[in-house]
Amino acid sequence: MRDGVQEKQPGDRHPAPGRLALVQSFVNTRWDLERDQKDELGSPSELARWLRRRALVPPGTKLGDEDLSRVLEVREGLRALLFVNNGAAPNQDAIDRLNHVLNDSMLEVRLQPTGPPVLASRGDGLGAALASLASIVTASQTDGSWSRLKACRGLHCGWAFYDHSRNQSGNWCAMSLCGSRTKAREYRRRKRGRAGTYGGALGRTGA
Numbered sequence: 001m002r003d004g005v006q007e008k009q010p011g012d013r014h015p016a017p018g019r020l021a022l023v024q025s026f027v028n029t030r031w032d033l034e035r036d037q038k039d040e041l042g043s044p045s046e047l048a049r050w051l052r053r054r055a056l057v058p059p060g061t062k063l064g065d066e067d068l069s070r071v072l073e074v075r076e077g078l079r080a081l082l083f084v085n086n087g088a089a090p091n092q093d094a095i096d097r098l099n100h101v102l103n104d105s106m107l108e109v110r111l112q113p114t115g116p117p118v119l120a121s122r123g124d125g126l127g128a129a130l131a132s133l134a135s136i137v138t139a140s141q142t143d144g145s146w147s148r149l150k151a152c153r154g155l156h157c158g159w160a161f162y163d164h165s166r167n168q169s170g171n172w173c174a175m176s177l178c179g180s181r182t183k184a185r186e187y188r189r190r191k192r193g194r195a196g197t198y199g200g201a202l203g204r205t206g207a
Helices: 020-027 044-053 063-084 092-102 126-143 175-206
Strands: 107-110 118-121 149-151 160-162
Touching: 020 063, 020 126, 020 149, 020 160, 044 063, 044 126, 063 126, 063 149, 092 126, 092 160, 107 126
Parallel strands: none
Antiparallel strands: 107 118, 149 160
């Protein structure tokens, strides 16, 4: 979501539903990881602008390098969790750094007489913005939508996509992009392996 408008998804996928689309958009502020071509949060001013446009911080909010570092830890920690949703082993270091930053966020729990507890952010600074993102993740883990938000398995990709398939079998941001590339690499690897085995057999026969 940029300037309140959902960005185009690879393969014309539909974005995540409801507020979870904000978390998806946040993770996807860095894209084309294979060539590291673009990062929307490349500076404190770009970070502040991104947050302001989504009403996560008030107008005039100034952020520094330390704030940017904290936010990037959260983003890459969330991406690590999304890789786990796609079958990868946990990157515990990235997840630990994520939780360390969120421990300092402005998140509070409000217990209700009926229904589940409500997570809400306090204040209006960066801590509150991170708390808002954390509350969305927590709610989606409760309602079951979180497991469908995944990081693409494509080499150096990591784009966050929402798996709308009935059996949650999606692995790639788009089969026409990362899926085809991965299958082509696997085919070339198998072909090289067969060629090596054949060559070895010839060598043994010649001996």
